[in-house]
């Protein structure tokens with residue numbers, strides 16, 4: 597099948613109870629619902645708006661494998677190195693999942709393995725490229741450092757400012773408008789109840805005797821109460837607010853980020869391009885437009901928290917793109933939007949079950965388009981077959997920021 601799957605109306609009355617209540621209908625929540633429902637688990641997914649309207653449907657769609665060292669807090673210690681190596685191995689696992697996603701979801705997520713360049717403009721950045729490449733080699737990710745005349749030959753679209761770049765053949769992009777809706781459609785086919793337009797306003801913990809079978813939580817919504825044995829917080833940028841409802845503090849913060857799209861141009865660039873030291877992701881879509889992102893901020897507006905676009909960011913983002921690929925200089929930007937992303941303070945995901953609040957689970961990752969499906973699958977496996985899989989590393993712990 598092609599295109600975005602159509603889901604039927606999902607605003608029926610809320611069921612009174614369920615085994616698992618998933619909060620959030622982005623890629624993490626939709627994938628959780630799918631992997632749980634596929635194993636026969638009773639699931640109700642709640643989203644206060646529509647599915648895929650926040651980060652999961654507004655992101656740049658890049659499928660990342662190379663380590664983005666500039667984003668990490670690394671100080672070159674052994675611990676940092678071990679963590680980077682573990683992250684690189686995780687990228688390979690995510691890649692494996694993406695490769696089988698069309699088959700798993702019986703659809704087309706429009707995954708294009710275009711390859712990806714990560715560029716460096718200064719000698720210090722070139723040094724980082726080499727270090728990063730070495731770590732990736734150790735982890736089993738195929739990358740190479742390309743410099744000098746070979747770089748000019750293989751990537752003639754780069755400006756003279758680019759001193760070196762690493763190339764990874766298996767990076768690329770997929771379509772953010774399709775992935776979460778496809779997960780949701782398949783989850784519904786496996787019996788998951790999807791309820792949109794339902795805002796979770798509070799979660800009460802219910803006192804119960806172990807083994808009594810009583811529900812642990814009452815999820816209070818603007819459409820009534822839902823009793824649940826287990827809750828999964830997949831609320832992305834709002835996951836901290838949902839966790840607070842059960843007294844937990846997550847190490848998360850949210851930010852608005854820009855994406856810019858140009859008019860269609862003749863094919864120039866097949867691979868994705870990232871920068872090791874400046875905020876840039878750049879790719880040319882299959883219809884020819886350039887998608888320019890990479891983490892330029894937008895201003896938060898309090899109240900119902902939105903992040904309007906900010907001209908300085910749009911312009912700054914495009915300036916970096918033109919610095920790297922000068923042929924973009926006269927391409928017209930036709931659309932700019934911002935989406936709301938969740939960052940974790942320590943760059944580690946928050947995935948697993950809380951020890952303080954048994955039954956309360958979280959699935960949150962920053963580069964969540966790439967990694968959300970994998971973490972959701974791993975968490976669903978832990979929930980359906982406890983003890984059968986390796987536990988999540990301590991650094992993912994749900995309770996790590998709760999005093």
Ligand SMILES: Cc1cc2nc3c(=O)[nH]c(=O)nc-3n(C[C@H](O)[C@H](O)[C@H](O)COP(=O)(O)OP(=O)(O)OC[C@H]3O[C@@H](n4cnc5c(N)ncnc54)[C@H](O)[C@@H]3O)c2cc1C
Nearest residue numbers: 620622623624644650652655656658796832935964965966
């Ligand atoms: C502009 C931008 C570009 C990005 N580019 C990339 C990229 O190229 N590659 C990549 O890997 N990642 C990228 N990301 C990150 C990625 O998009 C996110 O990490 C990922 O989509 C998070 O998915 P999620 O399901 O956790 O959250 P979301 O998609 O934000 O979904 C959370 C859902 O929870 C719902 N919700 C919140 N509170 C409540 C409540 N109280 N009751 C009910 N529902 C609630 C919301 O309505 C929302 O639908 C980008 C993000 C942005 C914003």
